[in-house]
Amino acid sequence: MTAIIATTVFGIIMMFTGLFVSDKKTVTSIAAVLILALLGINILELNDATGPGLRSATLGLLGVADTTNGQFPQVLFNNMLRIDKLSMWFGTMMTACTALYILLIGKEFKKVGTHVAEYFALIFFILCGLYLLTSYNSLLMLFIGIEIMSIPQYILAGSDKRNLKSSEASLKYFLMGAFSTGIMLMGITLLYGAARTFNVAEMIPMLHSETLSPLAIAGVVFIIIALGFKVSAAPMHMWTPDVYDGTPTPFTAFMATIVKAGVFFAFLRLFHISFGNISSHWLMLIAVVTAATLLVGNVTAVFQQSVKRMLAYSSIAQAGFMLFAVAAVNSSIAWNAIILYGVAYSVATIGVFAVLVKMKDYTYDGFNGLAKKHPVLAFVTTIFLFSLAGIPLTGGFMAKYYVLLAVMQQGNLMWLVIFALLMAAISVYYYFRVIAAMYFKQGEAELSSEVTSTDKILLIATAAIVILIGVMPDLFVLHM
Amino acid sequence: MILVLLILIPLLTGALSFAIKGEGAKMLALISTMATLVVASCVSGANFSAAITFDAAWIPALGARFSLLGDGMSSMLCLLTAIVMMVVMIAQINKETENAGSFYGLMLLAQAGLMGVFLASDALLFYVFWELALIPVYFLCSIWGGERRIAVTFKFFVYTFVGSLMMLSGLIFLYLKTPGTGSYAWADIVHAGSSLPADQQQWLFWLIFIAFAIKMPIFPFHTWQPDAYEQSPTPVTIVLSALMVKMGLFAVLRWLMPVVPMGVTYWTDTVVVLCVIGIVYASCLAIVQTDIKRLIAYSSIAHMGLMCAAAFVHNSVGMHGLIVQMFNHGINITGMWLIVSMIEHRWGTRDMTKLGGMASSAPQMAIALVIIALGNVALPLTNGFIGEFMMFNGLFQGMISNHTVITVLAGLGIILGAVYTLNMIQKTAYGEKTPMVIAADLSINEYLGLAVIISLIIFLGVYPKPLLDLTAGVAQVMAR
Numbered sequence: 001m002t003a004i005i006a007t008t009v010f011g012i013i014m015m016f017t018g019l020f021v022s023d024k025k026t027v028t029s030i031a032a033v034l035i036l037a038l039l040g041i042n043i044l045e046l047n048d049a050t051g052p053g054l055r056s057a058t059l060g061l062l063g064v065a066d067t068t069n070g071q072f073p074q075v076l077f078n079n080m081l082r083i084d085k086l087s088m089w090f091g092t093m094m095t096a097c098t099a100l101y102i103l104l105i106g107k108e109f110k111k112v113g114t115h116v117a118e119y120f121a122l123i124f125f126i127l128c129g130l131y132l133l134t135s136y137n138s139l140l141m142l143f144i145g146i147e148i149m150s151i152p153q154y155i156l157a158g159s160d161k162r163n164l165k166s167s168e169a170s171l172k173y174f175l176m177g178a179f180s181t182g183i184m185l186m187g188i189t190l191l192y193g194a195a196r197t198f199n200v201a202e203m204i205p206m207l208h209s210e211t212l213s214p215l216a217i218a219g220v221v222f223i224i225i226a227l228g229f230k231v232s233a234a235p236m237h238m239w240t241p242d243v244y245d246g247t248p249t250p251f252t253a254f255m256a257t258i259v260k261a262g263v264f265f266a267f268l269r270l271f272h273i274s275f276g277n278i279s280s281h282w283l284m285l286i287a288v289v290t291a292a293t294l295l296v297g298n299v300t301a302v303f304q305q306s307v308k309r310m311l312a313y314s315s316i317a318q319a320g321f322m323l324f325a326v327a328a329v330n331s332s333i334a335w336n337a338i339i340l341y342g343v344a345y346s347v348a349t350i351g352v353f354a355v356l357v358k359m360k361d362y363t364y365d366g367f368n369g370l371a372k373k374h375p376v377l378a379f380v381t382t383i384f385l386f387s388l389a390g391i392p393l394t395g396g397f398m399a400k401y402y403v404l405l406a407v408m409q410q411g412n413l414m415w416l417v418i419f420a421l422l423m424a425a426i427s428v429y430y431y432f433r434v435i436a437a438m439y440f441k442q443g444e445a446e447l448s449s450e451v452t453s454t455d456k457i458l459l460i461a462t463a464a465i466v467i468l469i470g471v472m473p474d475l476f477v478l479h480m
Numbered sequence: 481m482i483l484v485l486l487i488l489i490p491l492l493t494g495a496l497s498f499a500i501k502g503e504g505a506k507m508l509a510l511i512s513t514m515a516t517l518v519v520a521s522c523v524s525g526a527n528f529s530a531a532i533t534f535d536a537a538w539i540p541a542l543g544a545r546f547s548l549l550g551d552g553m554s555s556m557l558c559l560l561t562a563i564v565m566m567v568v569m570i571a572q573i574n575k576e577t578e579n580a581g582s583f584y585g586l587m588l589l590a591q592a593g594l595m596g597v598f599l600a601s602d603a604l605l606f607y608v609f610w611e612l613a614l615i616p617v618y619f620l621c622s623i624w625g626g627e628r629r630i631a632v633t634f635k636f637f638v639y640t641f642v643g644s645l646m647m648l649s650g651l652i653f654l655y656l657k658t659p660g661t662g663s664y665a666w667a668d669i670v671h672a673g674s675s676l677p678a679d680q681q682q683w684l685f686w687l688i689f690i691a692f693a694i695k696m697p698i699f700p701f702h703t704w705q706p707d708a709y710e711q712s713p714t715p716v717t718i719v720l721s722a723l724m725v726k727m728g729l730f731a732v733l734r735w736l737m738p739v740v741p742m743g744v745t746y747w748t749d750t751v752v753v754l755c756v757i758g759i760v761y762a763s764c765l766a767i768v769q770t771d772i773k774r775l776i777a778y779s780s781i782a783h784m785g786l787m788c789a790a791a792f793v794h795n796s797v798g799m800h801g802l803i804v805q806m807f808n809h810g811i812n813i814t815g816m817w818l819i820v821s822m823i824e825h826r827w828g829t830r831d832m833t834k835l836g837g838m839a840s841s842a843p844q845m846a847i848a849l850v851i852i853a854l855g856n857v858a859l860p861l862t863n864g865f866i867g868e869f870m871m872f873n874g875l876f877q878g879m880i881s882n883h884t885v886i887t888v889l890a891g892l893g894i895i896l897g898a899v900y901t902l903n904m905i906q907k908t909a910y911g912e913k914t915p916m917v918i919a920a921d922l923s924i925n926e927y928l929g930l931a932v933i934i935s936l937i938i939f940l941g942v943y944p945k946p947l948l949d950l951t952a953g954v955a956q957v958m959a960r
Contacts, residue, residue: 212611242517386615389617391611392607392608392611392612393608393611393612401648401652404648404649404652405542405652405656407654408649408653408656409656414649414653417649418646418649421642421645421648421649422642423647424640424645425641425642425645428637428638428641429634429638432634432637433702436622436630436634439619439622439623440622440623440630441630472539473539473541473542474540474541476538477541479541
């Protein structure tokens with residue numbers, strides 16, 4: 001709860017910072033401090049779930065009474081929100097990823113436009129939407145969370161307003177997003193008609209396999225379509241490449257990672273809790289969508305010439321793997337799988353984008369010979385790409401391993417597993433093409449901006465996190 | 481603990497090597513491989529009494545442990561790895577390598593991966609090392625290889641990666657069948673696999689076997705191999721052909737035969753027929769090659785075919801011969817590659833039609849070539865003889881259909897082997913004298929490296945008892 005309030009307040013603070021602080025460096029520093037503070041708040045709140053209320057003590061020092069008494073799960077707003085350990089854990093992880101993102105890429109915001117403070121404010125608002133998505137207990141809250149998350153993204157997509165591609169991305173995203181939101185509302189309405197409640201938990205006894213009305217099935221399908229749109233699952237993925245490509249690179253990094261992982265968590269929350277009993281009705285649809293997503297994402301990524309566009313398609317492909325966790329209804333580790341995948345994928349992708357924003361030329365040829373000129377950049381990029389491809393000892397391997405394990409625990413989906421593995425082998429082609437360009441080809445890879453030693457240290461730290469996830473995944477999952 | 485050293489020494493020195501500029505890396509690599517050889521000899525020496533184990537916690541949530549097992553077969557392969565790597569490093573002393581620090585660093589990392597594969601007794605750990613051994617080789621071939629290196633190495637990488645992923649899904653499947661919360665321990669995996677119904681074992685067999693078949697390689701999965709051997713720099717070719725192919729055989733013996741016994745029985749005929757096709761086909765192709773490197777590459781496929789066939793007849797003679805031959809083949813083919821690289825260095829070509837007169841221009845080298853080549857065709861009193869004899873004996877007694885025909889066809893491999901090997905000796909060592917680019921006989925380090933190889937060939941040819949004793953226990957356990 002504190003985190004939700006804090007991120008909103010921080011967002012407003014950032015807006016006012018834009019009014020009073022003109023130096024962009026200062027603005028970036030303030031944003032970095034605020035996101036670290038937000039991470040601290042999250043950790044303190046998470047701490048309540050396990051240990052004695054550290055937060056109560058902190059609040060006590062400030063002379064504020066602790067009203068929640070550190071009770072978990074917290075049920076708020078007439079049972080509209082239910083913050084449990086799992087959602088707290090995921091929220092904290094995603095906040096940590098955002099902190100990493102702002103530290104790595106925050107400096108590049110000034111290249112996009114003049115309103116740097118506003119961009120940071122929007123990111124804080126998106127985080128607020130993400131927190132709602134992790135803890136909603138009512139379909140209305142799900143809807144509000146999706147909207148709070150989406151609208152700032154439409155603005156971020158169009159933030160480079162003199163660039164035609166950016167405006168196109170924004171418009172496309174907005175129109176398609178509005179359309180999918182409509183479908184989602186329709187789905188929620190139908191579900192309400194069938195279950196006579198918006199509440200996620202109360203819906204469970206109302207949805208039986210025996211007495212399931214067509215209304216409910218239609219509602220579930222509509223929600224799959226709407227959420228599938230948000231996570232860019234095929235065939236609802238059409239907007240993704242154009243939007244990710246047109247959006248200024250620093251913001252693509254955020255939209256393709258943390259936001260996506262957040263929606264996946266919401267996806268899981270609804271489908272595993274509310275629709276868990278009627279999984280036989282939607283599981284095959286999800287499996288087919290997963291297969292289509294993997295196919296489209298991986299095969300199309302092979303043909304791209306620009307690394308940024310390749311990453312857009314790779315994000316579709318990775319979404320295919322995350323859908324595995326949704327399909328694994330009966331698995332005990334599906335939740336941890338999505339957490340680990342979200343973290344591993346986000347960290348690695350943010351890392352690649354952090355290198356990409358420094359490049360002058362976004363095509364593969366632009367990376368030619370990077371290893372000679374900037375060995376550190378080339379090395380960390382290799383680690384990130386290894387992770388995305390799922391090579392052992394990197395986070396991506398453990399993440400893929402967890403989702404595979406989850407879906408195999410579910411059973412009956414062995415064909416999907418094999419198919420996904422073949423697709424993972426294809427993904428090696430486009431990820432390793434970047435490595436081949438950096439290490440095996442001659443060229444003069446040019447940077448658009450200087451790489452400072454702080455950048456290098458941060459990038460190496462990010463690579464170290466990627467390895468850490470791969471070697472000790474235990475640290476990143478919740479032990480229930 | 482001594483087993484951990486086998487992995488740790490190359491791993492740490494390999495990592496250190498990246499930081500060293502210039503010639504220091506070469507010395508470091510030499511010292512590191514010597515130290516590893518000492519440890520490996522201790523392990524093999526200790527193994528006459530009992531197997532050594534090591535066990536530590538790794539990922540408790542998954543039941544994966546860092547557990548190593550050094551029994552007769554493992555320690556023999558570790559010893560082989562240590563010897564071969566040391567010989568390679570000795571041969572490299574007078575060679576100039578561009579970017580030496582990275583080159584030797586990657587070589588040592590590959591060695592660490594190989595040691596890990598041979599020692600791991602936890603399935604997930606095995607998989608991690610399996611991939612870890614591949615990654616350095618990918619970079620080694622792609623950076624220091626021949627003209628067509630990038631495409632060829634990529635083909636090799638994708639082939640093996642697809643296989644590995646299939647194996648991973650097979651291992652996860654088995655893991656889910658283990659009792660309790662799941663375990664990757666070798667004994668548990670074996671128990672889970674062997675208690676599966678026959679039909680499941682039959683398809684699981686291919687899921688796991690395909691990775692090993694590609695690595696060995698077995699016809700028709702061999703197409704990556706001649707190109708990869710040809711394009712790689714010689715030290716890497718040695719790692720690939722003397723050591724990495726043994727990973728495939730070793731894995732068949734440890735992670736396939738005991739795990740899905742009914743599947744193995746069901747598919748034995750198929751695999752043996754594929755092996756025999758491979759023997760004859762590769763031998764015929766070897767005869768028509770003019771490039772010595774390609775000739776040896778094809779001869780290697782033929783040898784691997786025979787070894788794989790011997791593995792699948794699983795009687796104690798064949799099994800014992802196979803394990804012994806794994807060692808001897810590694811020694812012989814290392815010698816062959818060393819000679820080839822010396823020829824290439826001195827004459828500037830590997831084309832047999834342009835070579836000749838080595839016996840008069842570099843007599844010491846010619847003698848070495850003849851001895852090693854005869855070892856390679858398994859002449860009595862060389863080390864190759866005892867293993868091949870036992871394998872043919874096993875094949876002839878094997879419980880497979882048409883075992884007489886199979887043995888006769890496989891025996892053709894020996895005759896054809898003599899044809900192409902003697903032809904090669906004739907063309908390179910005798911005939912018209914061709915001018916050398918660098919006119920010199922063996923230098924001191926080449927002398928030393930070949931001396932190790934040749935003394936092993938002759939010693940183990942005359943007195944193979946130590947090797948037979950070391951591996952007798954394992955062979956008994958494996959054969960049923």
